[in-house]
Amino acid sequence: MNTVFSGIWALLVGIVFIMLGNGMHFTLIGVRGGIEGFSATELAIVASGYFLGFMSGARKTPDLIRRVGHVRVFAALGSFMSAALIAFPLFTDPIAWTLLRVLVGFCMSGIYVTAESWLNASATNETRGKVLSAYMIAQTLGLIGAQGLMTLGDAATSVLFICASILVSISFGPILLSVTPTPATEVTRSMPLRTLFRAAPLGTAGMFLLGTVYATQAGMGAVYGTQVGMTPDQIALFIAMLFGGALLLQYPMGWLSDRMDRRKLILGCAILGASFCAAGALSAQAMWQLMAVAFLTGGVTTPLYALLLAYTNDALDPEEMPAASGGLVLIFGIGAILGPLVAGAAMERLGPSAFWMVLSATFTAVALYSAYRMTQRPPIAAADTDSYLGVLPTASAVVVEAAGAWAAEQAEIDRDTNT
Template identity: 75%
Template sequence: MIQVLSGVWALLVGIVLIMLGNGMHFTLIGLRGGIEGFSAAELAVITSGYFVGFLSGARLTPRLIRRVGHVRVFAALGSFMSAGLIAFTLLPEPWAWTILRVLLGFCMSGIYVAAESWLNNAATNETRGKVLSAYMIAQTLGIIGAQGLLTLGDAATAGLFIGASILVSISFAPILLSATPVPAVEVARPMSLRDLFAGSPLGTAGIFLLGSIYATQAGMGAVFGSQIGMTASQIALFVAMLFAGALVLQYPVGWLSDRVDRRKLIFGAALLGATSCGLGWLAGSGMAPVGGGGLWPLMAAAFLAGGVTTPLYALLLAYTNDFLSAEEMPAASGGLVFTFGLGAIFGPLATGWAMNGFGPFAFWPVLGATFFVLALYALYRMSQRAAAPAEETESYLGVLPTASVVAVEAAGAWAAEQAEAERQAQDDPA
């Protein structure tokens, strides 16, 4: 593993720094928005703006890279992102923040495409799985570490936004100084939603619902904490718990994924997510001040609800690939990323509307209901199609929901290669 990482360590360091800055900004929106008096509905629109930009960037960045190259696109998007982070404190208005979030979402999506292209080019068929796993861990650690940095300053001042901007700015140094030129990004034309749904109804519907869940957790978690009176440190811990659970649960879910009917695992993980949301809602209904005994049940609920979200994303990708040919996988990857983006736009809007009308603790019922719908649909699909034999399924590889289509395509190709190698080994044990 050390030998594998020696060739990509600079890229991974850069990714950690980017995620530190981006992770800080996600939570800062909720913290500073509460200080500015923004409503939950306004912050929901601001949150959704990020994913509108993210979806646009996923479509347009490959064209920009083909036109002017990785380095120029990467540097330009980084500059815009760094400037956008500082601009939040200069324009404390919901409409301005929405525009800035669209810009940041576009920039981050493009940065992912460029960085993942370099990363994928640096890997071989033998090392691609380990490189992508290291990339996932680096991203997650960056997001969690960002929450710790938030405790070092005051969200009411410009300091934390400036700090996030600095982290993003310096993150490009190790990447640009170490990355070698790579061929222009060739992203397959996304499969239509109709064809994708026909091939894997559960995969398509599940990815859409999971987009709603992930965006709500990442974007509205800090808003929820701010509105129920959590301190800045408690909010940072709450958001960190949403992502820390993924590091713990990713491996056991992946291990089970290659051994049991994946629909049963999707059902079980979604049901656990729904149950943990119920725990969060019950903990809140009995809480007087947030500092009371209900705080830790809230943290446990965040750990479990967030913990199943990322593994579910990779699980749904793997399940969808089980019913596709190797030639269809690249196009399906683009379709799934697009479907996830659509869910990510609508999820925070629904949650913000509910929180605005029914109070901040509506955060949990909306999340729980979405998990529950996913669980029920998985249960329904079990009655409609026979399970694929475990030995014929594609291998599981953890992929973050924020990954661009480049990483999703690479993960799918790796999974198909691994599964084929395992089948050949079984057919020819000698």
């Protein structure tokens, strides 16, 4: 185990610092936007800007890396992101914030692609599962820790934005000073969405809907907290609960995933998500109930992402998986752009409880479609499925492809062992 992590510890440390800065900025946007008097619709547009930039960065970064190399791309994107974080309190205008969020999303996506390329190059077939799992844990811990840092300053000032910028700047030190090989970055061209849908209808539609759920939680959670009268500390705890649930419930979901029909588990998670969110709409004044709902909702959202990836891989031939991974990341990104816009418009018309109502309706759509698909295809035997790996929605196509390849290899090894 020590051998596995001796070559990647600096990368993991750097990722934690990046997620600390990025996680702070996500919550800050909602809190500071409320202080500045931005409407729910305006903040929804700002939130969607990040995911628009993220999707653009995922498609453009491999070309940039091929032209000028990993180190230059990584350093340039980090510098732009750090500068953008400082600029938020200087330009308190929805249009300026939207443009800055597009820039931050683009940079963050490129940083992921570059760092994940280094991480993947540091792993072997035997260690890839452990390395990717450690990476996902580092990301989640950084996001949770960011909410704790939110309590150390006043969102009405520029202090917390400056702290986020500093954390992002610091993160590049251990990464750039430790990586020695320059890995090849070859992200496979995405499978056309029509082809992907024909091959895996539930995975494709589910990813689109889940993209709206995740982006609404991450982008509009702090906006909801502001509108129901939470203090900044309570908002930080609320967001931490969303990611904390994902961290703690990922393993049991994965254990179940390898032992039962994944469609049933997807259906169960979606029903639970819809139920939890419906309870959230009825608990606006009960603070600890809201925290519990956030924990449980986040606890089914992130595992559902990995479940949909795993189920889609089960329906494909191994040579199709890399292209399908790119298509799934793309359709998830499209949903992520639209999610906050829908939630923001609903919150503007119906009040803050619409945050939960939109989430509940989307989970219900996932449940209904998964139930329908169960009538259209026979189940895949658990022994014939690929292994589950807890991939996070924040991962780029580099990790999604690597996780798919590892899952297929691991499943093949398990089948050979059993026979």
